[in-house]
Amino acid sequence: MISLRTHPSPHPFVRKGLVAERPPGLASPALVGAVDPVGEHLGEGFWNERSDIAWRRLTRADEVFDEAALVAAIDRAARLREALPGVAEGDACRVVHAEGDGLSGLIVDRYKDVLVLQFHSAGWLLLEQPLLAALHARLGTRHHRVILDERTARLEGVRPREVLSQGVPERLRISEHGVRYQVDFSSGHKTGFFLDQRENRLLLTSLVQDATVLDACCYSGGFGLAALVAGGAAEVTGVDLDEGALALAKSNAKLNQVRAKYVHADAFDWMRQMGGQGRQFDVVVLDPPKLVAGKRDEFDGRRRYADLNRLAMDVVAPGGLLLTCSCSGALQRGEFLELVRTAARKAGRDATILADPGAAADHPVSLECPESEYLKTLWLRLT
Ligand SMILES: C[S@@+](CC[C@H](N)C(=O)[O-])C[C@H]1O[C@@H](n2cnc3c(N)ncnc32)[C@H](O)[C@@H]1O
The missing domain is CATH 3.40.50.150 (Vaccinia Virus protein VP39)
Structure with missing residues (x-):
């Protein structure tokens, strides 16, 4: 659990300067909870000491961000697209729009049966496999491309990454x-x-x-x-x-x-x-x-x-x-x-x-x- 200097605004980004303490040896990135100065739980999110955005909130209060929460968030995002006229039946749409879908730092676009994922937070590297499994299961897609580009890599203090599933077309x-x-x-x-x-x-x-x-x-x-x-x-x-x-x-x-x-x-x-x-x-x-x-x-x-x-x-x-x-x-x-x-x-x-x-x-x-x-x-x- 990390603790913050003041009670933060509900904005999903917490900047480095607002962090008072973190457990010794806490790895970056990590999925951790945060508390305010009076010990009130603020939710769970991605911790990354190397990034200016030191903590990205994914849940509120004492809600945990486990696999079930991830699956539920993807389902909510998919249901929204299914309800929008002309979106789900088209060949391509945005399936996850980061903070707008409560999944800070994650972009997912679908092109027929190919998903293109962009990580804007190193935290998503921790959940890459369960995330892909949940997306393909919910959307019925087969292929994926995962990108953590050079700019994000610089900002997040990690290596750029690009993963293509077997058979993904160019x-x-x-x-x-x-x-x-x-x-x-x-x-x-x-x-x-x-x-x-x-x-x-x-x-x-x-x-x-x-x-x-x-x-x-x-x-x-x-x-x-x-x-x-x-x-x-x-x-x-x-x-x-x-x-x-x-x-x-x-x-x-x-x-x-x-x-x-x-x-x-x-x-x-x-x-x-x-x-x-x-x-x-x-x-x-x-x-x-x-x-x-x-x-x-x-x-x-x-x-x-x-x-x-x-x-x-x-x-x-x-x-x-x-x-x-x-x-x-x-x-x-x-x-x-x-x-x-x-x-x-x-x-x-x-x-x-x-x-x-x-x-x-x-x-x-x-x-x-x-x-x-x-x-x-x-x-x-x-x-
Ligand atoms: C936001 S995208 C355009 C997307 C396009 N309207 C579409 O719907 O697919 C911006 C484009 O501007 C181009 N671009 C960047 N700098 C430019 C410049 N100085 N003059 C002309 N094109 C430029 C990029 O190569 C890129 O294709």
Whole structure:
């Protein structure tokens, strides 16, 4: 049992500085309980002395986090997805969204019968086997890929890890809203596909009939192909800096028997150039990578969001639409709105917010952990 200096907030993360004492010789990581200064039980969680998040709460009061609790948590998460319209019957969904599902530091995405697990806490290494067994048993899946990436390894003071079950394919074909995509497990970003944008891709399909569309930071073609195949867009241009992602986007276009133009370029430079030439699009989707990853790039990252949005607004035709996104958990929704407002003023454009839906519903957010609401998505009409 570890003891804390003060009674903590209900946030699932307890920082190092709040820990008063720990049992001598306690290994890191470990699954342990915590008490406040008056001995009140706070629950069980993952202890890791090497991480700034020294304790991640998994239960409350005197509840233990044993195998039965793990199975129950997975069942709760699975039942939520089964109840969400269009999620469980689709080819791919997020099955566990960390704190939003009460399983801090654990991401699980399902692609047909393949599960991709991302550990953001070293604690999950302790439970890898029972976790996989419980997931496959509940979901009827067969294959898995487990990742603890280099960034997490650095933050958690452990080695990076990647485990593939026997027979897990390198690529898999999925279908979403009638659009076919190949998911590349070996070199793809995130768990292979941006499942969090599923509902925004669907909304896009109803807004792009006969439109010219720019998909800025297009990755494997998600938005642009939805616009072409399911939305009846007239023309799609996708821009990305990652050649591997663009190759996948091109092969996804082929798979759907449509033509899109894909450009290997920095979105900042490309949109600046297009804006300078007076080129505009009816609909622009701007879904950049995480530009504010932490305290160190807070200032620079905010400036980059403002610049990028300003450049994107310059290439939206009068009366056109801009879907602008931020996946930086460290940037709160209100701050993002303020940056976009600043960009609109600089671009000399009036903007109306049409919708602000965020991530798809299989990415639930813990009220006590605002960082888990990482994806902000603003649909704007620009005059
Ligand atoms: C959040 S992902 C986009 C996901 C995509 N919208 C989807 O639905 O699949 C961000 C993408 O931005 C790309 N990227 C990063 N920096 C970039 C830059 N400066 N210019 C263009 N693309 C960039 C990454 O390669 C990545 O594919």
